[in-house]
Amino acid sequence: MAETAAPVRSVTIVGASLAGHASAKALRSLGFAGRITMVGGERHRPYDRPPLSKEFLAGRATVEDLALETEDEDLDAEWMLGARAVSLDSSSRTVTLSDGRTITADAVVIATGSFARTLDTAPGSASPGVTEAPRGLHTLRTVEDAAALRDQLVPGATLVIVGSGFVGLEVASTALDLGISTTVLGSTTWPLSRIFGDTVASAVQLLQERHGVTVRNSVLAESILVGAPDDAGRADVTGVRLSGGEEISADVIVLGIGSVAAVGWLEGSGLELSNGVVCDEKGFTGVDGVFAVGDCSAWFDPVRGRPYRIEHWTDSRDRPAITMAALLGIDTPTRVLRPSYLWSDQCGARIQFAGRLLGGETVHVEAGTVDAADLLVVYRRDGEPVAVVGINQPSLVARWRKRLTSNQGVAA
Amino acid sequence: MRICALADLAPGDALRFDGVTPPIAVFHTEEGEVFAIDDTCTHQDASLADGWAEGCEVECPLHSSKFDLRTGAVDAPPAKRGVRSHAVTIEGGDIHVTVSEAEPNLPPGVSY
Numbered sequence: 001m002a003e004t005a006a007p008v009r010s011v012t013i014v015g016a017s018l019a020g021h022a023s024a025k026a027l028r029s030l031g032f033a034g035r036i037t038m039v040g041g042e043r044h045r046p047y048d049r050p051p052l053s054k055e056f057l058a059g060r061a062t063v064e065d066l067a068l069e070t071e072d073e074d075l076d077a078e079w080m081l082g083a084r085a086v087s088l089d090s091s092s093r094t095v096t097l098s099d100g101r102t103i104t105a106d107a108v109v110i111a112t113g114s115f116a117r118t119l120d121t122a123p124g125s126a127s128p129g130v131t132e133a134p135r136g137l138h139t140l141r142t143v144e145d146a147a148a149l150r151d152q153l154v155p156g157a158t159l160v161i162v163g164s165g166f167v168g169l170e171v172a173s174t175a176l177d178l179g180i181s182t183t184v185l186g187s188t189t190w191p192l193s194r195i196f197g198d199t200v201a202s203a204v205q206l207l208q209e210r211h212g213v214t215v216r217n218s219v220l221a222e223s224i225l226v227g228a229p230d231d232a233g234r235a236d237v238t239g240v241r242l243s244g245g246e247e248i249s250a251d252v253i254v255l256g257i258g259s260v261a262a263v264g265w266l267e268g269s270g271l272e273l274s275n276g277v278v279c280d281e282k283g284f285t286g287v288d289g290v291f292a293v294g295d296c297s298a299w300f301d302p303v304r305g306r307p308y309r310i311e312h313w314t315d316s317r318d319r320p321a322i323t324m325a326a327l328l329g330i331d332t333p334t335r336v337l338r339p340s341y342l343w344s345d346q347c348g349a350r351i352q353f354a355g356r357l358l359g360g361e362t363v364h365v366e367a368g369t370v371d372a373a374d375l376l377v378v379y380r381r382d383g384e385p386v387a388v389v390g391i392n393q394p395s396l397v398a399r400w401r402k403r404l405t406s407n408q409g410v411a412a
Numbered sequence: 413m414r415i416c417a418l419a420d421l422a423p424g425d426a427l428r429f430d431g432v433t434p435p436i437a438v439f440h441t442e443e444g445e446v447f448a449i450d451d452t453c454t455h456q457d458a459s460l461a462d463g464w465a466e467g468c469e470v471e472c473p474l475h476s477s478k479f480d481l482r483t484g485a486v487d488a489p490p491a492k493r494g495v496r497s498h499a500v501t502i503e504g505g506d507i508h509v510t511v512s513e514a515e516p517n518l519p520p521g522v523s524y
Contacts, residue, residue: 016457048490050475060520068489267448314476338464343475350474398462398473 015111016040019294168256355387
């Protein structure tokens with residue numbers, strides 16, 4: 001258990017996004033009246049990232065629309081924004097920021113999230129004279145990333161997206177709506193097939209194709225091609241080379257190849273890092289007064305029997321309440337955590353998933369069809385429903401989600 | 413306004429009532445209380461009657477915003493504006509609702 005000997009009077013929350021915001025909110029709703037310091041590497045107050053690939057990218061939502069705080073919300077926190085945390089002294093619970101400031105508190109909540117993955121080899125590095133990151137190459141994680149990409153999605157542009165995961169497919173859908181010729185390059189059999197299996201993923205392929213997106217599967221993007229550099233050593237992207245040697249031209253390239261937990265700053269802190277900060281079932285790191293929540297954390301998953309990093313929005317929002325109760329030493333009754341839930345809105349369709357897939361489940365289409373790209377699929381293990389995916393079936397997904405709880409719930 | 417017989421809405425169930433615009437959602441909680449709020453989520457078009465109600469809170473079935481069933485206030489994002497709540501009375505075994513006179517907070521692109 002995460003007992004701290006003395007009552008907690010101050011908490012530093014490192015990370016001012018969804019999980020950090022939810023942590024501060026939970027502390028206050030649990031009655032914590034002490035000092036809360038919110039550290040954010042970005043200069044913004046907490047904002048919602050899912051719209052970055054959708055409404056915000058399409059220009060239908062503003063930065064203000066993305067705010068996670070409501071108008072009448074007052075967390076009474078001290079905000080230190082625009083400076084990244086660079087180290088943690090876990091014995092004194094002192095966080096050092098990139099601008100040299102330090103903050104010491106009775107407890108530290110690590111909520112630094114994740115970075116968009118990039119290619120191992122810097123694009124253009126093999127081209128003579130290229131010294132800067134090329135123009136036209138994007139990842140999507142922050143509001144600035146989304147604004148920069150939006151500026152380039154102009155009529156006549158040719159967009160190639162590397163990666164057929166959620167971010168890539170949502171960007172493809174939005175870009176197509178903006179009238180941009182769009183190709184997705186995926187390494188899997190079908191888009192999202194690694195997560196959902198072939199049945200659902202082939203329906204996703206149909207959705208994207210009918211929307212007008214070209215989706216190429218089982219291809220490996222080997223390198224980003226660039227043109228001649230300008231005097232400043234900067235070049236424009238010209239395309240993508242596939243592992244077989246084929247070259248696909250592009251003016252704009254988005255890398256949607258996953259994320260990496262933002263835990264590099266914790267090297268040397270003594271915390272156990274393994275694709276995320278290793279924690280128990282409540283987000284306690286094992287070091288007195290130090291906890292981790294959200295994308296950067298890998299909580300012990302009792303079903304898998306090992307720490308497991310979850311990047312779902314709903315988990316990042318809901319799990320901090322459990323952690324904050326542990327941090328404050330409040331005994332919470334054993335509660336059942338709802339099965340993980342995620343959604344993706346693309347090509348005018350609602351894709352929803354709930355549950356836990358370990359691989360090897362049986363797949364059954366309970367309603368609708370693959371061909372209509374409108375269906376409900378239930379995954380079973382030993383005959384028990386363990387997960388569900390719906391495409392345009394929100395009512396059925398809602399009903400099935402509740403049925404999953406009893407056999408998917410994690411005692412927390 | 414009569415919605416239905418209390419006996420026709422089991423504890424844990426909810427219904428969407430289309431007899432008014434915008435429609436309202438009526439919840440009969442596991443604890444035996446009955447609440448009425450606007451059915452349409454303020455974030456995007458979704459029916460809260462399809463949502464997951466637990467205690468005095470309902471979670472939107474699409475993007476998981478949470479609303480307080482008693483007041484309609486936002487408990488958790490992404491929604492930022494609350495839904496209206498409506499007064500409920502049980503008369504002669506029937507659920508009656510007095511619809512709020514406040515302006516509803518409808519999501520972008522939705523109008524009635």
